[in-house]
Amino acid sequence: MIKLENVTKKFGDFSALDNVDLMIPKGTSFGLLGSNGAGKSTILRLLSGIYRQTSGNVLIDGENVFDNTEIKKRVFFINDETVQFGTFTLKGLKNYYKGFYPNFSEEIFEELRNTVKLPEDKRIDRFSKGMKRQSVVITGLASGADFLLLDEAFDGLDPTMRIIVKRMLVDAMLDRNLTTVISSHNLKEINEVCDSVALVHQGKVVFNRDLDSVKGNIHKVQAAFAGDKNYEKADFEKYGILHYSRSQSIHYIIMKGSEEEIREKLAEKDPIVLDLIPLSLEEIFIYEMEGLGYDAGQLD
């Protein structure tokens, strides 16, 4: 299990992370969402032991990660900067990581290398950007680590490689209870792969939730009421609305709750039209942020 307790990371006067608490159960896939500079990569670097926290605890299975070789053997960080390629060939890279990760699978490595057709004897620093990316990803998947950290993982991979990675993750989660932490801008990818998500904003975890409960529990309502009832925003405030607008006789309301709950609540207003419209995950996050007092424009 991964646990961050009151973690603060400062660079000089700047707090990259400010009192962050986070818990990620074993065998699950966790998504970190947020804009550039929000603090996502800082969390991953703390978890991989590249950074040391200024205060608080960064725990994997109960132990602080920094300077802890035994724990680091169980963590792999997939990131362009992780691997200092130097003059390594892919073969050299494989042997190097094999020496560090006790469960490294040469079989998986070779299988993946053949699938993506990467040359074994060419210097990696002469690879294209995409090939370097693939090299790190296949090394990570073959590492046998219990905790896989993927920084902007799926960016820069072609569709075929994405499918391969996803399938590999399925096997690893089922076979050895792999835990993954994935940072991304891409909600679609997070939606497909993750159990839970945290939204990171200005060094803080704005919210942290089970993806299914996020999705089933927020709706966009379009409602119209009989002409003699001239409702305004204030009449709906008590339902805990996240957003309200009105165009002619149609009221647009974003509110939390399941479909049934919302219909039940609004029944007392006697609507003549009541439609619940699907929200994209992206909209959900924007409205959640608004509800918390953040300007949605700051997201990107």
Add this chain to the structure above:
Amino acid sequence: MFDIDLQSRTPIYEQLYKRVVAMTVRRELRSGDKLPSVRELAKELGVNPNTVAKAFQMLERDGLINTVPGRGSFISGTNGAAVLKISRENFAKAVTNAYSSGLSEEEMIDEVRVTVTALKEKSSENTDDETGKNINDTGEKGDSEQ
């Protein structure tokens, strides 16, 4: 066979659950039929295996499938109380939606008749060319979103 909409507001596990229920209600899945494993389904759909496992757990809880360790998950029965209960709930929901959108009782009954007639025609066509069990992609798009 279990195509789902990854972009939908409806959680993926719920879509899978409803999908299996819908297929059972329509006898596209019959008692004793084996479901794909969590692994196969997660890979095929490109989703998290925990999500698929969650759907399977709910199906098991509601008595729709029966999981035999080491062998797989099987449909338990098409006339089970759970299937009927879910069918009734879905129907009630659809009626509620239609009512709040202003459809009258008579119009709703007409709709029911038209839909059932169409379904009967379709299923007799399917039996004719013996592909009934494999056709699962027509006329049911609404099921998961009601």
